[in-house]
Amino acid sequence: xxxxxxxxxxxxxxxxxxxxxxxxxxxxxxxxxxxxxxxxxxxxxxxxxxxxxxxxxxxxxxxxxxxxxxxxxxxxxxxxxxxxxxxxxxxxxxxxxxxxxxxxxxxxxxxxxxxxxxxxxxxxxxxxxxxxxxxxxxxxxxxxxxxxxxxxxxxxxxxxxxxxxxxxxxxxxxxxxxxxxxxxxxxxxxxxxxxxxxxxxxxxxxxxxxxxxxxxxxxxxxxxxxxxxxxxxxxxx
Amino acid sequence: xxxxxxxxxxxxxxxxxxxxxxxxxxxxxxxxxxxxxxxxxxxxxxxxxxxxxxxxxxxxxxxxxxxxxxxxxxxxxxxxxxxxxxxxxxxxxxxxxxxxxxxxxxxxxxxxxxxxxxxxxxxxxxxxxxxxxxxxxxxxxxxxxxxxxxxxxxxxxxxxxxxxxxxxxxxxxxxxxxxxxxxxxxxxxxxxxxxxxxxxxxxxxxxxxxxxxxxxxxxxxxxxxxxxxxxxxxxxx
Numbered sequence: 001x002x003x004x005x006x007x008x009x010x011x012x013x014x015x016x017x018x019x020x021x022x023x024x025x026x027x028x029x030x031x032x033x034x035x036x037x038x039x040x041x042x043x044x045x046x047x048x049x050x051x052x053x054x055x056x057x058x059x060x061x062x063x064x065x066x067x068x069x070x071x072x073x074x075x076x077x078x079x080x081x082x083x084x085x086x087x088x089x090x091x092x093x094x095x096x097x098x099x100x101x102x103x104x105x106x107x108x109x110x111x112x113x114x115x116x117x118x119x120x121x122x123x124x125x126x127x128x129x130x131x132x133x134x135x136x137x138x139x140x141x142x143x144x145x146x147x148x149x150x151x152x153x154x155x156x157x158x159x160x161x162x163x164x165x166x167x168x169x170x171x172x173x174x175x176x177x178x179x180x181x182x183x184x185x186x187x188x189x190x191x192x193x194x195x196x197x198x199x200x201x202x203x204x205x206x207x208x209x210x211x212x213x214x215x216x217x218x219x220x221x222x223x224x225x226x227x228x229x230x231x232x233x234x235x236x237x
Numbered sequence: 238x239x240x241x242x243x244x245x246x247x248x249x250x251x252x253x254x255x256x257x258x259x260x261x262x263x264x265x266x267x268x269x270x271x272x273x274x275x276x277x278x279x280x281x282x283x284x285x286x287x288x289x290x291x292x293x294x295x296x297x298x299x300x301x302x303x304x305x306x307x308x309x310x311x312x313x314x315x316x317x318x319x320x321x322x323x324x325x326x327x328x329x330x331x332x333x334x335x336x337x338x339x340x341x342x343x344x345x346x347x348x349x350x351x352x353x354x355x356x357x358x359x360x361x362x363x364x365x366x367x368x369x370x371x372x373x374x375x376x377x378x379x380x381x382x383x384x385x386x387x388x389x390x391x392x393x394x395x396x397x398x399x400x401x402x403x404x405x406x407x408x409x410x411x412x413x414x415x416x417x418x419x420x421x422x423x424x425x426x427x428x429x430x431x432x433x434x435x436x437x438x439x440x441x442x443x444x445x446x447x448x449x450x451x452x453x454x455x456x457x458x459x460x461x462x463x464x465x466x467x468x469x470x471x472x473x474x
Contacts, residue, residue, distance in 0.1 A: 028275070033394045033418060034342065038265070038275045068305045105271065108358045117394045121345045121370065129366040133358065157270045157354045181270060 014222040015058035021097040023104035025065030027083040032115035039105040043067035046103030048214035083134035101151040251459040252295035258334040260341035262302030269352035276342040280304035283340030285451035320371035338388040
């Protein structure tokens with residue numbers, strides 16, 4: 001028990017004084033007042049990361065899409081629904097953060113037009129729904145003058161690591177957490193497995209509860225922040 | 238307290254020996270393993286009706302779309318996701334029921350094709366999503382040889398009573414519960430107001446918790462079943 005208390009005290013210093021911004025959950029895009037286009041995401045991974053970051057002593061802001069989850073202790077939560085709302089909330093908070101962990105499953109597309117009243121069925125015919133692209137939150141955070149450490153997620157059903165590595169480079173991320181979805185992993189479940197990929201390293205975390213994976217991710221993020229600090233210091237010396 | 242106990246005992250006889258089938262919640266139609274087309278519905282109204290029907294002594298089957306709600310005591314629950322899954326579950330249970338209360342917000346449309354793998358963004362362009370119509374659950378239950386009493390719902394953002402009356406006639410329902418959605422009423426909230434419309438009567442229930450509205454709806458349904466029993470008896474005599 002003493003060991004656990006000491007470990008907890010150590011963890012409580014890992015991100016002391018750091019501002020951590022996390023996005024979590026899905027985004028929903030309204031088609032009309034009744035219908036929407038959604039992404040599958042329980043938000044559990046992002047909420048677990050927010051909890052782990054707060055335990056590690058960080059000041060945590062959590063931008064959450066529509067989910068049914070309690071706010072972790074000590075975390076400041078901003079609720080949003082659409083990708084554009086999430087974009088605005090994240091960009092507003094990102095100016096002053098040290099790390100942005102983009103765990104939300106943001107919809108790439110939204111309906112080109114939103115109907116003010118419920119669209120009525122006409123006859124037996126189909127319907128063609130025109131979609132337009134949403135803003136790229138990670139790209140816009142990466143373009144900020146004071147760019148935080150950027151951690152992305154890649155949830156894929158196939159070729160996960162290859163897609164993740166391509167996204168890491170394309171979006172100039174510092175770290176990407178790749179996870180296979182489908183077959184009982186990833187969405188709307190408690191267990192998950194993650195592969196953490198950076199330009200110079202690949203770390204496979206075996207299947208574990210999301211809380212445990214979140215702690216391991218926060219450990220890696222804390223290490224990266226310390227390395228960055230040292231690099232900056234060395235550069236200025 | 239004696240009055241409450243007597244009232245509860247009376248309520249417990251209202252639907253004794255009756256088979257009540259209720260659909261509740263939204264349906265979600267997968268576009269690919271990550272994206273889906275959804276309907277806004279918390280399922281609370283349908284779950285409240287299932288609870289009220291069980292309290293009234295009925296044998297209750299609840300076909301539920303994707304919601305985060307506990308199953309009411311004594312209710313048999315079947316979980317589904319898409320409109321076609323809901324159609325199959327309802328038709329399977331409807332053969333032997335006395336009443337079908339269609340409280341689910343069933344999606345009218347589903348993607349014409351479901352992608353087995355996550356659809357990737359290509360360039361900055363939009364996307365056109367082709368939709369096809371889902372089966373009409375109420376119409377197919379109405380066409381059963383032993384047609385149960387049919388209760389529909391009409392959730393509309395405008396002209397609620399006119400739309401509801403048209404739906405009552407078009408789908409040959411016995412009763413329709415009309416409710417205005419938007420402005421803090423209807424979806425994802427605890428309070429609601431309903432107008433119960435039949436061929437010969439209109440009953441406006443003022444804004445109240447969904448549980449209270451559910452009890453009033455069950456009272457009306459029980460009365461309709463008794464009337465139908467009497468009519469049948471008179472016809473045979």
